[in-house]
Amino acid sequence: MKKKHLFACGLITVLSAIIYLNSLTVPFQYDDLPGITENTDIRIVRLTWLGLRRFVVADTGSFYNPRGVVLLSFALNYYFGKYNVFGYHLVNILVHIISGIALYFFLYLTLNLVSPNYPVTSSPSHPVAQSPNHLTTQLSNYPATLTALLISLLWLTNPIQTQAVTYIVQRFTSMATMFYLLSLVFYVKGRTAFFHSHPGPLPLRERIKVRGIFYFFYFFLSLLFALCSFGSKEISISLPLVIILYEVLFFGAFKSHQLKKIISSLFLLVIFLFLIFKEIPRQMLSARVGLDLLRGFQTFPVIVHFLTLLFLPLPGRLTLDYDFVSFSPLIIIFSGLIVAGIMLITLFLIFRRKPVVPFFILWFFLNILPQSLYRAITKHELAYEHWLYLSSIGFAAVLVLTFYKIVEKTRKKIFLSFVFLLIGLQSFWTIKRNYTWKDPVTLWTDTVMKAPNNPRAHTNLGLAFFVKGELDQAISTLQNALKVSRYTGLGVSPKTYYYLGMAYQRKGWNKEAIEQLEIALEEADKGERLGAGVRFHLADLYVQEKRYEEAIKTYKKIIELDKRNETAYLHLANCYQLAGLNKEAAETYHRLLEINPKSYEAHYNLGTLYKK
Numbered sequence: 001m002k003k004k005h006l007f008a009c010g011l012i013t014v015l016s017a018i019i020y021l022n023s024l025t026v027p028f029q030y031d032d033l034p035g036i037t038e039n040t041d042i043r044i045v046r047l048t049w050l051g052l053r054r055f056v057v058a059d060t061g062s063f064y065n066p067r068g069v070v071l072l073s074f075a076l077n078y079y080f081g082k083y084n085v086f087g088y089h090l091v092n093i094l095v096h097i098i099s100g101i102a103l104y105f106f107l108y109l110t111l112n113l114v115s116p117n118y119p120v121t122s123s124p125s126h127p128v129a130q131s132p133n134h135l136t137t138q139l140s141n142y143p144a145t146l147t148a149l150l151i152s153l154l155w156l157t158n159p160i161q162t163q164a165v166t167y168i169v170q171r172f173t174s175m176a177t178m179f180y181l182l183s184l185v186f187y188v189k190g191r192t193a194f195f196h197s198h199p200g201p202l203p204l205r206e207r208i209k210v211r212g213i214f215y216f217f218y219f220f221l222s223l224l225f226a227l228c229s230f231g232s233k234e235i236s237i238s239l240p241l242v243i244i245l246y247e248v249l250f251f252g253a254f255k256s257h258q259l260k261k262i263i264s265s266l267f268l269l270v271i272f273l274f275l276i277f278k279e280i281p282r283q284m285l286s287a288r289v290g291l292d293l294l295r296g297f298q299t300f301p302v303i304v305h306f307l308t309l310l311f312l313p314l315p316g317r318l319t320l321d322y323d324f325v326s327f328s329p330l331i332i333i334f335s336g337l338i339v340a341g342i343m344l345i346t347l348f349l350i351f352r353r354k355p356v357v358p359f360f361i362l363w364f365f366l367n368i369l370p371q372s373l374y375r376a377i378t379k380h381e382l383a384y385e386h387w388l389y390l391s392s393i394g395f396a397a398v399l400v401l402t403f404y405k406i407v408e409k410t411r412k413k414i415f416l417s418f419v420f421l422l423i424g425l426q427s428f429w430t431i432k433r434n435y436t437w438k439d440p441v442t443l444w445t446d447t448v449m450k451a452p453n454n455p456r457a458h459t460n461l462g463l464a465f466f467v468k469g470e471l472d473q474a475i476s477t478l479q480n481a482l483k484v485s486r487y488t489g490l491g492v493s494p495k496t497y498y499y500l501g502m503a504y505q506r507k508g509w510n511k512e513a514i515e516q517l518e519i520a521l522e523e524a525d526k527g528e529r530l531g532a533g534v535r536f537h538l539a540d541l542y543v544q545e546k547r548y549e550e551a552i553k554t555y556k557k558i559i560e561l562d563k564r565n566e567t568a569y570l571h572l573a574n575c576y577q578l579a580g581l582n583k584e585a586a587e588t589y590h591r592l593l594e595i596n597p598k599s600y601e602a603h604y605n606l607g608t609l610y611k612k
Helices: 003-019 032-037 049-055 068-081 085-113 144-157 159-165 168-197 204-211 214-230 234-250 259-276 279-285 293-311 329-351 356-377 385-407 412-436 440-450 455-468 471-488 494-507 510-526 532-544 548-561 566-578 582-595 600-611
Strands: none
Touching: 003 085, 003 144, 003 412, 032 068, 032 168, 049 068, 068 085, 068 168, 085 144, 085 159, 085 168, 085 356, 144 159, 144 385, 144 412, 159 168, 159 385, 159 412, 168 214, 168 234, 168 385, 214 234, 234 356, 293 329, 293 356, 293 385, 329 356, 356 385, 385 412, 412 440, 440 455, 455 471, 455 494, 471 494, 494 510, 494 532, 510 532, 532 548, 532 566, 548 566, 566 582, 566 600, 582 600
């Protein structure tokens, strides 16, 4: 590897490590809990094929497990370090670094394609060979190494990436992006090797003699990394579209004599990927009824908001969760006009045969629109910042390339000063943003301040106060969550009532706690499900209040839902004893012993019962 590439890779590594050093001790947050700490599937105790195959093979038997690659990485984290957050964060940072290096090489290869100094080789049959760029574009004089490095650093240091790097569970996004970029790097290497060997319709045997089989190896690696990207997260669905766009803009796929071969190859690739990943559309749309197609227009204001965030990613503007519900028709129309204007500029540049900037503009939209549209029409949240991890590459590239073109003929020092200043500021903002993630109270306090009409943010802040032992703060925050839910008309999450009931119980207000837990179960029956813990807490409160009949019904409901729940049988038997129903208590202990003959509590309590 050339010294300039080693320097670029070293700088990317060192800078990424510095700005994310303070994230290594950030605790598990929010979706990290169900995704990692409460996910029993990742708790592997030995490295065997039988233990690891479930991360590759789906339950249906198909050779694909949605997000299995990332789940496997979580499993390996658990195997080597259990729930030590240091190891999880270290892997996330390494993924971010590799993504940055892959981005650098992808940009370097791409900018070289449109460079007047692009290296060209010839063959005995064609003494003067042509480079790929003769098909498509006016040549540009971007300094490939410097420009690629600056774009990569600008993307790496953007504080908006913290939600995909510091937030452990969003490794789904960052790892999918890493494999996405690696696939593109080797695809471009394969295509340039293809052209280096010969630009014309040379027979395969002679082509191999001229160049060798390297480009087959490159294509194999590209496909391998593409499969890994598809196995990490569904955002990789845009990869075939990006490759087709790349073929059109940089290799003139629809102008060259290779048209039929390229189309047939891409068609076969799409069919191959569909056969492997055919579960994705079904799983994405399973249980999704009543799609709201008109809500898709809400994505226009969200995209414009994302663009403003990328222009000015101040930590004070970033948040884990938004309170966007809907936008007024005027804002939607205005935002739509902005997006339409950007697309018109893109088409103009394409017709001018200047493909680099249009490619990265379209990169942004191809990667942000599928996520935004899907979440909008399925009546989910309209915005999350980790959606920008992959798409923001396009923004960083357009920003650097455009500014370079503006000043290239006058003052290049201004260009370098501006970009390095921006990289420095973004690095500082990333370090500052990471401190917001240091604990749940800090994170959700920040979120509530920036999204005051988000009831989920208030609920999670109330839970954070409860876990910390600040009960009065927890009760006040959870009561405020109920008010916000009613004010916004979003409906109240059963978890809000549950956490409020737990706080009341901790304060010793059992009657109020029972009321909240009963409401939580009623709301859960209408939609969002709660775990068995709610019923356990409610039944235990019934016992404390000597409402044994209601406690027995609640324990029986737990057993109905999980017939092997040993704790439920034990508590039910104890409740029977307290109610004076010794015969029923003995029968329940015997049923527990049928499930677990070694249950010490069942044997001891049953012996005590018989002794009486």
